[in-house]
Amino acid sequence: MAWSARIEAAGLGEIREKLDARERLSFDDGVRLFTCNDLLAVGWLANRERERRHDDRTFFNHNIRIEATNVCVANCLFCSFARLMPGDKDAYTLSLDDVLHKLRVRAHEPITEVHVVNGLHPDLPFSYYTDLLKGLKQIKPSIHLKCFTAVEIAFFADTFGMSEEQVLRELMAAGLESLPGGGAEVFAERVRRKICDDKCDADRYLRIHRLAHGLGMRTNVTMLYGHIETMEERVDHMMRVRALQDETRGFQAFIPLAFHPDNNQMRKLPPPPASDTLLVHAVARLFLDNVDHVKAFWIATGLDVAQTSLWFGVDDLDGTVQEEKIYHMAGARTPEMMSKAELQRLIRAAGRTPVERDTLYNVIN
Ligand code: V47
Numbered sequence: 001m002a003w004s005a006r007i008e009a010a011g012l013g014e015i016r017e018k019l020d021a022r023e024r025l026s027f028d029d030g031v032r033l034f035t036c037n038d039l040l041a042v043g044w045l046a047n048r049e050r051e052r053r054h055d056d057r058t059f060f061n062h063n064i065r066i067e068a069t070n071v072c073v074a075n076c077l078f079c080s081f082a083r084l085m086p087g088d089k090d091a092y093t094l095s096l097d098d099v100l101h102k103l104r105v106r107a108h109e110p111i112t113e114v115h116v117v118n119g120l121h122p123d124l125p126f127s128y129y130t131d132l133l134k135g136l137k138q139i140k141p142s143i144h145l146k147c148f149t150a151v152e153i154a155f156f157a158d159t160f161g162m163s164e165e166q167v168l169r170e171l172m173a174a175g176l177e178s179l180p181g182g183g184a185e186v187f188a189e190r191v192r193r194k195i196c197d198d199k200c201d202a203d204r205y206l207r208i209h210r211l212a213h214g215l216g217m218r219t220n221v222t223m224l225y226g227h228i229e230t231m232e233e234r235v236d237h238m239m240r241v242r243a244l245q246d247e248t249r250g251f252q253a254f255i256p257l258a259f260h261p262d263n264n265q266m267r268k269l270p271p272p273p274a275s276d277t278l279l280v281h282a283v284a285r286l287f288l289d290n291v292d293h294v295k296a297f298w299i300a301t302g303l304d305v306a307q308t309s310l311w312f313g314v315d316d317l318d319g320t321v322q323e324e325k326i327y328h329m330a331g332a333r334t335p336e337m338m339s340k341a342e343l344q345r346l347i348r349a350a351g352r353t354p355v356e357r358d359t360l361y362n363v364i365n
Pocket of ligand 1: 117
């Protein structure tokens with residue numbers, strides 16, 4: 001069967017016409033894509049869109065991840081990483097020196113980004129975070145600092161009695177250059193109430209990203225999928241991203257994150273199957289017409305699925321990473337790091353062309 005007939009048979013003819021005319025997809029179109037029983041038809045459309053934007057290029061970056069503390073006052077049911085109190089079993093908080101050491105030992109490598117994500121620690125002073133940024137910059141001034149989710153920014157504002165803007169300005173003065181996309185989970189209130197009741201709500205998450213964009217920073221945005229969310233809630237999440245992006249153009253990448261069930265309070269749920277992972281990335285590519293990049297975080301998708309996703313709308317695989325705790329404590333079987341050569345090989349083996357980028361998607365030769 002020719003593709004056009006298959007797209008028609010899958011009930012996606014009208015969506016294809018809209019895409020051909022560069023018309024925006026509606027909420028109902030999003031739900032139709034998520035409930036379509038022909039994954040390849042959705043993937044074909046997403047791949048067409050991906051190739052229109054990026055041809056066969058696949059971006060990756062050379063980065064390291066630092067998780068300075070897993071002590072966290074929030075109780076997100078899906079999280080296997082957090083420990084409530086500093087003295088709890090397996091709780092850790094790195095001294096500033098230990099944090100800086102992680103970069104110092106690799107400073108000779110051509111790393112372009114440090115991605116820092118922490119728990120919401122109740123006792124650390126604000127200076128811990130500003131000193132952390134300043135110290136990282138001092139070790140390697142060329143490094144881009146992508147640190148602290150909007151949830152952490154909200155927590156700093158509440159804990160230190162500052163406005164969110166003041167927090168962002170002070171962190172930027174210390175070296176912060178962009179925000180990672182963590183903490184978005186699923187924006188729908190019904191879901192947040194059940195899985196992450198006691199942290200920053202969706203409006204505040206988006207407000208902080210709006211503020212960051214207004215101050216000149218670029219940010220990412222994520223969606224944690226494959227647990228209790230409905231298809232409508234996935235589309236609602238993407239619509240909110242798209243609406244803010246219309247205003248600010250500050251989001252660089254949308255990153256779907258596959259729910260991992262090990263060692264957390266939602267462990268009775270199965271992980272999402274690979275087919276769902278491919279579908280979510282594909283729908284994101286089609287729905288988010290104003291976001292340049294759809295990233296598959298290979299640590300979360302698994303390597304095979306990350307490679308396959310390059311034919312389902314994905315144009316970016318994140319980075320070399322080096323050390324990762326959030327997914328590995330939740331059961332990820334992926335490696336914790338990949339060399340640049342391994343990432344390039346993985347991308348080439350999937351039939352795409354690897355392109356190293358920096359955090360802002362400038363190509364690195
Ligand atoms: O916000 C936590 C998720 C996120 C689990 O911006 C879980 O470039 C699945 O946001 N199963 C943090 N997911 C990671 C993150 C990220 C990753 C890569 C790149 C970027 C970027 C951002 O991890 C959290 C939460 O949504 N998470 N626990 C779990 N059990």
